[in-house]
Structure formats: C-alpha cells, structure tokens
Amino acid sequence: MFKVMDKNSTISPSNIGTKAYNLYFLYKNGVNIPDTYCLPNKYCADFIISNGLYDEIKKMVYLDNYDALKYKYLNIIKHKNRFKIPYSLVDVLKQLLKKNTLWAIRSSSAYEDTLSASFAGIYKSIIGIPSDLVILGKALRKVWLSSFSHDLITYMKNIIKLNPKEILEIILHGMPVIIQELINSEKSGLVFSEHPVNPKHSEFFFECIRGLLEPLTSGMIWNESFIFDGNKVFSHFFEEQRLGFFAIKNINKNLLPGDKVQLFQENKPRIFSYFKKRSKYIHILRLPFELWNTPVLSDPEILKIYNTLSHVSNKFPKAEAEWTIKNGKIYFLQIRPITTQSNFPNYRFYLDHKGEFQGLGVSSGYAEGTLFFWKNKIDENLENKILVVHEMTPDLLPYYSKIKGIISETGSVLCHGAILSREFEIPCVILPKAAQLLRFFKKVAIDGYEGKVIKLE
Template sequence: MEWVVSLTEAADQLGKEGCGSKAFELSRLMQRGYCVPDGFVVAGKVHESITSAEAESKAADMQVAMLQAFNRLMERYGAVSVRSSCTAEDLSHASFAGQYETVLNIRNQEAFFQALRHCWNSISYARVNAYAKANHISLHGSQMPLIIQGMVNADTSGVAFSIHPVTHENSVIVNVSYGLGEAIVSGLVTPDTFLYEKTTGKLHAEIGSKELKCVLQDQGVCEIDTTWLEQQRLCITEEEVLEVCKLTENLEKEYQTPVDVEFSFQEGQLYLLQVRPITTTKEKTAV
C-alpha cells in the first residue's frame, strides 16, 4: 500500500477509508476534469507509523516520501496548504465543518512538518469530541489522512449552496468576499450574497460590507481592512457568479443531493476547493 499518493490517484489507490471523504471526493472530481488545485494525500495510517517507536525505519522512509512530494508541489505553486481529511468528516449527516485544523501558505520544510503534526493532533481536540458526541458519532478507529494542495492566492472566495440552506428554496445561494475563504467560513465578514432562481434564471444581488480580507503573507495569512471602494461594490462579476451557479448545479446533479461548494477565483480562474452534502438541517453543534 502506498502511503503518499497524488490527489488525482488517491480515490483509486487508497479508497475512501484510506484517504477520507474529503480527499476521496476531490480526487474523483479531478478525474472528471474539475479544476481542483493539484496535490497529494498522506494516508491515515502514516500518523500511526510515524509515532510508533517500533516502526522507526518505516517512518523515516515515509518522511522522505512526503518531503519529495512536498518539494515537487512547491516547484509548481510556491506555497501549499495542509487540510484534514478525517474518516469522520464530511459525512452525510454531519460535516464536521471547522472542527479539524487547516494550515495555509506553507513555504518551507519545517513549517510543512509542523502543519502535519498540527492537523494530525486536531482529531483529539475537545471541540471535535464534543461535536461528535452531539451528533452521536463514535470517533473510535477514525483515522486522519491529510491533503496537501498547491496554494491558491485567491482574489475572491466563497461558499455556494445548491438550495437555500434554511428555507430549502430551490435557488442557488452564493456568499463571496475578497481574499481567502477563511474570512467567510470563520464569520469574520458580511459577504456579498447572490440568489439565483433556477427556474427563471433571475439573479439577485445584495452587497455585503466585506469588512476585511484574509491574504497571504511571507508565511501564513493575515487579515487586512478592505478599502471603502471595495466595501461599496460587488466583489465578483455577474459572469463569475453565473459560472459558480452552473458549477454548483452540475455538482448537485452528479451527487444527486443538495451540496455546498467552496470555491476561489484567482486571476479569473475558478477553483473548486470542496464539495459536501448540505447537512444544516441534520447536524447539531456542541453546547
């Protein structure tokens, strides 16, 4: 069994149990031609092997394999992200959104291995266990595969829903703001909101205040204030919104269930970052 596998081949070589739901779905989407940032997957059992004193020689080989894959990706992108793909994540009834760790804009080997450890350790976070308990999910036997992807230096990012997540209206809802998507998913900004009526093709837009944006710096990310002009105008064009809506509708048809989609634009190119079933009516948050 391979422990470090290209993202394109991860679904076939590792299966869902070996690479987790998130990596499995991204891998299948890449195979179908969707524009997903390239990368590789570190299988879930790598963490167990690296932390086992009895497997020291194997762990050294795994670290070499991960470093070689990291260096190849760095040559293409100049920076990478490390994302969780836990086998208890992106489930049909519980997304675990925001529970595990993601580390962005990694530019050297030391930061890369620190990010791996950080994401691996997040499976034991108290908030993760509380969320799992609230949704009646056992984490026993769960593994933490990781996705390492080329970093998209996003001009704008957002989340799209193939149906209204609250009213279940049959319209595509798009929330989008400047910079990286963390500003939206962390609730730091009031994004621009678009509602696309599937039956009529009408598009409605509401300008959000977009108070700040998350951008790349020399290492990691930082938050900077948006300008007055940025706050007063829509951050993407009508053509770009319709491109996102078409992508979201296509994915809903492929998955045969309502989905939410994370995306970014860089220099006019639309990147698909994640797809998962809409679970807002099913899952519970820990209190």
C-alpha cells in the same frame, strides 16, 4: 492535479478520506481544483505507532466515560512537541519542496463531509505553509493531533453518537490529510445547491468575500450573500467589506499599519493599505476604496459556479462547495453534502419599542434563557443559558450540548458556527453589536427562524 502519495493505496474514502475522495471526483469530472496531494491514512498510522501513541490509545479503549477520555487526551496534547514525523513520510514531503509555493493542509477523515456529519471547523486546517520540510512536518503534526481534542469528542458523542471505544478505533485507523497549493485568492466564497435555510427553494445560495476564504468560514468577515435561480440574482444582501486576508510570500517585514502594498487584482494593479499580520505569510490588508461597496462576483462568474455544481449534481444533489478565484480562474477547494437545513425568512436589523431586536437567523428554533456574555472565560455552569459571543470560535463547541442558544455579533448563514448550531439543533441569531445592545438585559427569548431576540427581563 490530484495525486495520492502512496502507489499502493487504493482511492477510496476509507484510505484517503471523504474530503479527498470528493475532490478526486471533481478532478475526474473536469472541475478545476488546486494542485492536491493526498496522504492516505497509513502515514497517520505510522505517526501514531512511531511516537508510541498506539499503546497509549490501546489502554484508553477500556475507558467507559467521555470525561476520562478528555483527561487522557489533554495529557497527549500537553506533550505534543515530543511527537515526530515518521521517516516514511520525509521522502514524500521532499517531493513537495520542488514547488516554490505556499500550501494549505486540511484533514480528510473518512467520517467528515458525509451526509450525516460535516465536522465543520472541528479538525485543524492550516494555511500559508511554505515549502520547508520542518514547517510542513510541524503543520502536519498539528492537523493529526487535532484528533485528540475535546471538540472532537463532543462532536462525535452528540452528532455521530459514538462511545469512547468507537472514537478511539477511528483514531487508530489514521486520519488522511490533503496538502493543497494555496491559491492567493482575489475572491472566495461558499455555495449551497439548495437553500440552506429554506429547503422549499431549489435556488443556489451564495456567500462571498474578497481575499482568502478563512475569515468567511470562521465568521469573522461577511461581505455579500444572494440567491441565484440559474437566470437572475435576488434576495441580495450586501455589507461593506474593508479588510481582507491575503497570502503574500515575499513582503517587506518592516511594514507598518497604513503602509501601501500593491497587488494584482482582476488583472490590474491595485493599492492596498497594510493592516496587520495574521501569520508569517498571511496578512490582513485594507481594501482599496473602490472595492468597498462593489459586488464580489461578476455575472459570468456566478453562472460558471452554478453550472459547475449543476454538472456534478448526480453525485451531489444537495451540495455545499467552497470556491476561490484568481486571475479569472475558478478553483473548487472542497465539496460535501448539505448536512442540515432550517427555515427562516429574509432579515433586517432594527429595534422596536418593545425591547425586540431583529437580527439574522442562521439556525431555527425557539429558546428562553439567562444571558451569558462570553469573554474567553470557561464557565462550566452554562446549563440553560444563552451565550452572547463576538464570534463563534471552536472553543465554544464543548458547550453546544449544554446551552439553549447563541447570539453572535459576527457570522453568516454558511460559517462553521452556523452549520454546527444547525447540527446541534440549537437556535442561533447573528446580531451586530449584541454585547452593547443587550448589556442591560438579563433574560431573553431567541427565535432562530425569525432571527429575533426578545427581552424577557
């Protein structure tokens, strides 16, 4: 089901945003999507006006530099708790309370998910929200206020080439939002209809995990990747997955690590081991041993995803899609054009005798620089440095325009950090245990095409 929560709003990217418009296209073409409710831009505009933000933003229009804009944004975020959901939205949200389910709230800006810009991970998305008016309202506020982030300014400045005035005009227009029923996934993944790292290949590129999609897109967990040409799977890479994220609404609050949790997976009960809580309704569980080293997707599931994306290739000839599976049913969560591609060959992990590590290249290019080991520490002097990080989190984004490259211990070809690296045109290599392996290195060269890290000093 797809429903716009305002009968007077036309279904266009300007009113409901690109993400929602693309989902509407899937829905109209018979593709299965989760129940989706779209809040058009008018509700965000009401939020801006009713909280006095309109006048504040209008004053900012005269700012002529990005640093001043970031400072003003910071003042808004500091006082985020004073902003209330407009009365015009209360009755709309009450319609959702009739469904006793968990929700996911995602941004749907008219500027994201386009041919020129993905905005991968830039705006806030929140999953595991119960049918509670107050909690839904707070989650909506977080998503809307993600328009006032330093990350967004950095992205719009460097990727879309907008000046401060143009950025503010986009905010005043209001950001549409989609509220989707959260599918408690057994399997999730991403698929590119053209190879993301070698566009000479027309085969589909898959990445998938067990459980919810979030840890794959954020680069925390990576299980399996392969290429599918419509007939067979090849270039299959498999990494053991022991943990997964799952949405559980009714769970014993006194569970301790190691306690047993029974979930129905693939139409039969399986015993998981409790690991820890991610949020109130999202939990991290240790997978049953029999799932650690088994392929995520069956051949019929691969073929069905392939056929679905091929079916909509008239509108999306080069597409990236997110999908999830529950009880054998495949749901498409979103679809967007591929914004960037770069070239690199197959990979493996090893160390030769010359101080050269072979990792996974996820963004092509060559760079030399001094290593900087990131430990949640803000250091403004990152010019010409190569960052070594555990994972490519959003707080790195303000430095993408300054650094020469990234070496990450976790991640994959299709995670948000890799997509952003390709959009910013900086080389990026995934190298497990990089902090330990490179601890005695001072200066290195990285080759994002070959996936190599080479010691220089």
